[in-house]
Amino acid sequence: MPFVLEPESYVDDVALDGDDLTGQDGTDARIDTCTWRAVRLDEVVLRRARLSDTTLDTVSATTLDVTSGDWLDVVVRDSRLGGVQAYDADWRRVRITGGKVDYLNLRDARLADVVLDGVTVGELDLTGARTKGLVLRDVAVRELVLDRATLAGADLTGLATGALRxxxxxxxxxxxxxxxxxxxxxxxxxxxxxxxxxED
Known part of the structure; x- marks a missing residue:
């Protein structure tokens, strides 16, 4: 029986490989200790969802709504994501490694020990974000928005500023x-x- 996301559901220790969850709604869901590999997440809604000890490996999505999500110990690896709406999120010990994100909206997010490593981002919007321990490592960003952001102590030494337009x-x-x-x-x-x- 295919896996189905449902609002307010509790998803524990679920391994998915190649599943298609397009258009599903996991608003207010709790997702613990899961590994999702090569899963299609087009137009999936995970508003206010709580993810912990979970890995999203080589997933793909045209749009993904994780607004106001609470993520703890989450890894997103080698994934291809279009527009990710993650404003007002609370991310702790989150790592995004490899892959590409066209638009990552982290407006007004709270980010603690978040690492972007080897990822290409079209637009990274950190408007109003509050960060602690943010690290960008080997990251290429085309457009970076920092209005009202608090990046004190952030390690941006791995930001490819030559790619910044x-x-x-x-x-x-x-x-x-x-x-x-x-x-x-x-x-x-x-x-x-x-x-x-x-002047020259």
């Missing part, structure tokens, strides 16, 4: 760590923020 909310970088070469890449945006004219 749009940076908004430069003040959100306050307290983050970057390398010297990254600082040079960011100089035009920083100068524009403080009204500094740079």
């Amino acid at each position: 749009v940076l908004r909310g430069v003040a959100g970088l306050r307290g983050a760590r970057v390398t010297g070469p990254q600082a040079l890449d960011l100089l035009p945006a920083l100068a524009d923020h403080v009204g500094l004219a740079i």
